Amino acid sequence: MTDMPSAAPGGVPPDGAAVRTPAPPRRRNEWRAAVLPTAISIASVVIVFGLLGWWITSAPQWPRVQLQFFNLDAMIAAFPRVLSGFWISLRIWLTALFCMAIWALVLAVLRSLRAPLFTPFRLLVTIYIDIFRGIPALLLVLLFGFGIPALNLPGLPNSGLFWGTVAMILSYSAYVAEIYRSGIEAVHEGQWAAAKSLGLSEWQTMIYAILPQALRNVLPALMNIVVALQKDVALLSVIGVRDAVREAQIYTAQTFNYSSLVVAAALFMLATIPMARLADYVTRKDRERRLQRAG
Amino acid sequence: MTTPRIEIDNLTKYYGETLVLDGVSLNVGLHEVVCLIGASGSGKSTLLRCINRLVDFDHGAIRLDGVSIEDESFGATGLQKRVGIVFQSYNLFPHMTVLDNVTLAPRKVHRLPRAETEARARELLAMFGMGDHALSYPEQLSGGQQQRVAIVRSLATNPDVLLLDEITAALDPELIGEILRIIRRLKDDGMTMVIVTHEMGFARDVADTVCFLEGGRILERGDPKAMFKTPQNERTAQFLQRIIEAGRL
Numbered sequence: 046m047t048d049m050p051s052a053a054p055g056g057v058p059p060d061g062a063a064v065r066t067p068a069p070p071r072r073r074n075e076w077r078a079a080v081l082p083t084a085i086s087i088a089s090v091v092i093v094f095g096l097l098g099w100w101i102t103s104a105p106q107w108p109r110v111q112l113q114f115f116n117l118d119a120m121i122a123a124f125p126r127v128l129s130g131f132w133i134s135l136r137i138w139l140t141a142l143f144c145m146a147i148w149a150l151v152l153a154v155l156r157s158l159r160a161p162l163f164t165p166f167r168l169l170v171t172i173y174i175d176i177f178r179g180i181p182a183l184l185l186v187l188l189f190g191f192g193i194p195a196l197n198l199p200g201l202p203n204s205g206l207f208w209g210t211v212a213m214i215l216s217y218s219a220y221v222a223e224i225y226r227s228g229i230e231a232v233h234e235g236q237w238a239a240a241k242s243l244g245l246s247e248w249q250t251m252i253y254a255i256l257p258q259a260l261r262n263v264l265p266a267l268m269n270i271v272v273a274l275q276k277d278v279a280l281l282s283v284i285g286v287r288d289a290v291r292e293a294q295i296y297t298a299q300t301f302n303y304s305s306l307v308v309a310a311a312l313f314m315l316a317t318i319p320m321a322r323l324a325d326y327v328t329r330k331d332r333e334r335r336l337q338r339a340g
Numbered sequence: 341m342t343t344p345r346i347e348i349d350n351l352t353k354y355y356g357e358t359l360v361l362d363g364v365s366l367n368v369g370l371h372e373v374v375c376l377i378g379a380s381g382s383g384k385s386t387l388l389r390c391i392n393r394l395v396d397f398d399h400g401a402i403r404l405d406g407v408s409i410e411d412e413s414f415g416a417t418g419l420q421k422r423v424g425i426v427f428q429s430y431n432l433f434p435h436m437t438v439l440d441n442v443t444l445a446p447r448k449v450h451r452l453p454r455a456e457t458e459a460r461a462r463e464l465l466a467m468f469g470m471g472d473h474a475l476s477y478p479e480q481l482s483g484g485q486q487q488r489v490a491i492v493r494s495l496a497t498n499p500d501v502l503l504l505d506e507i508t509a510a511l512d513p514e515l516i517g518e519i520l521r522i523i524r525r526l527k528d529d530g531m532t533m534v535i536v537t538h539e540m541g542f543a544r545d546v547a548d549t550v551c552f553l554e555g556g557r558i559l560e561r562g563d564p565k566a567m568f569k570t571p572q573n574e575r576t577a578q579f580l581q582r583i584i585e586a587g588r589l
């Protein structure tokens with residue numbers, strides 16, 4: 046049995062067997078193939094989570110934990126105020142998101158243009174990014190949110206809400222500008238050459254040829270930033286902005302019960318989980334697109 | 341005596357400290373097709389890219405119809421309108437349809453109305469067998485089709501000169517022929533072309549003049565049939581010998 050069976054063209058294989066026809070697909074037991082893994086998943090989830098739940102609630106400290114953190118009455122009592130605070134959080138988030146996305150794009154484009162004319166801008170943007178990436182967001186929020194209103198500058202808004210939001214925009218735009226820039230740099234050099242050879246100016250090349258591709262490149266990374274920002278707006282509570290966290294803290298201070306903070310946590314989770322799923326979805330689509338292009 | 345379409349005069353170009361073009365002189369007449377051959381790294385692409393100012397050169401001069409390409413009369417985009425280039429890797433804009441790829445420069449650079457540019461683009465696409473693909477995206481097309489679109493894109497501004505940089509090098513063998521036939525047709529229509537190619541059979545067939553480059557210099561130039569049969573320069577002979585051994589002549 047050393048000979049490999051090889052089909053002679055149009056004739057009988059050398060080992061004398063009948064002309065080869067491809068084997069049909071193997072029949073799997075389809076019902077079992079579909080249901081069994083699902084059943085196993087559900088069963089193991091129920092067992093693991095059931096055990097965890099039993100283990101936690103049977104601990105001797107559990108009643109105290111429940112009273113402090115999961116007190117239903119306290120939750121209901123705190124809910125309206127925390128919810129109204131959360132509404133403010135969402136508005137800060139959307140405002141900051143919008144301004145930050147645009148401002149960061151301006152920064153990234155200025156830093157990516159190569160004409161000598163733009164050298165001072167490139168330099169300024171580089172310094173800007175170094176500064177605002179180097180300072181903790183919390184520190185910026187404190188500096189802007191307490192510091193600037195204290196100056197009482199004429200003609201400028203005096204609210205902590207305004208300046209705190211500005212601080213978030215400045216801090217996040219430094220990161221996001223770098224994300225945009227990595228997307229711009231990932232666009233193939235040949236695209237610049239093609240655009241230039243067609244007579245497009247550097248600015249036109251950026252707008253029509255490079256940016257659309259760059260934005261597509263970085264969309265997954267941006268989605269994750271969106272989620273991070275959604276949570277980080279809670280930092281504004283330290284300068285007295287009455288967002289969800291602040292409202293929850295006020296309630297805690299009055300009642301020495303932490304259930305209101307859990308309410309705030311739940312609201313944040315409710316808002317970020319769909320965003321995170323969307324980010325996952327965008328990332329998956331992006332990967333499929335790249336694979337398709339490579340294949 | 342008429343002025344040549346392109347005059348390249350003692351062109352010298354450095355990349356940093358590296359000398360890439362070392363005193364290249366070359367005239368390309370009206371309707372003439374010049375093929376540049378030579379090993380990788382000999383400066384062929386750089387020479388092409390100097391002609392449409394994709395890169396700047398250090399010394400020497402290039403003139404188009406007797407006018408220096410650095411002359412202010414070309415403005416920011418006049419040269420690019422008259423000299424088209426096609427690249428090995430097509431370099432189509434992946435986020436635009438075929439039609440938008442072709443009309444981008446006429447619309448945004450030369451400010452022609454969209455309807456007019458689209459009519460002209462569809463006409464050109466149909467001429468090159470791409471009429472049914474005007475609304476496709478580049479990634480939906482084969483390499484040969486993408487390269488045809490790239491050729492059409494470079495023709496959209498009615499250039500007087502076409503520069504082709506190894507435009508069949510990335511294609512599967514069975515797709516090369518169709519592109520070569522297109523270039524042949526462009527020549528028959530009177531297009532002045534400078535072509536970098538490794539398809540020696542094609543060069544012999546289509547070129548009026550072949551130039552062999554090495555180390556940034558033109559070591560030999562002449563009629564393709566004579567040069568391929570009896571190269572005068574030893575280096576040319578060696579290069580052609582390698583090509584023959586690789587089965588490409």
Ligand SMILES: Nc1ncnc2c1ncn2[C@@H]1O[C@H](COP(=O)(O)OP(=O)(O)O)[C@@H](O)[C@H]1O
Pocket residue numbers: 355360378379380381382383384385386387
């Ligand atoms: N952008 C660049 N920066 C630095 N060196 C380059 C660049 N482009 C080409 N070169 C160098 O210039 C020389 C000629 O390159 P090129 O014109 O691309 O040759 P060819 O097209 O004949 O293969 C090579 O040595 C190459 O490494």
Ligand SMILES: [Mg+2]
Pocket residue numbers: 384385386505506
């Ligand atoms: Mg080259």
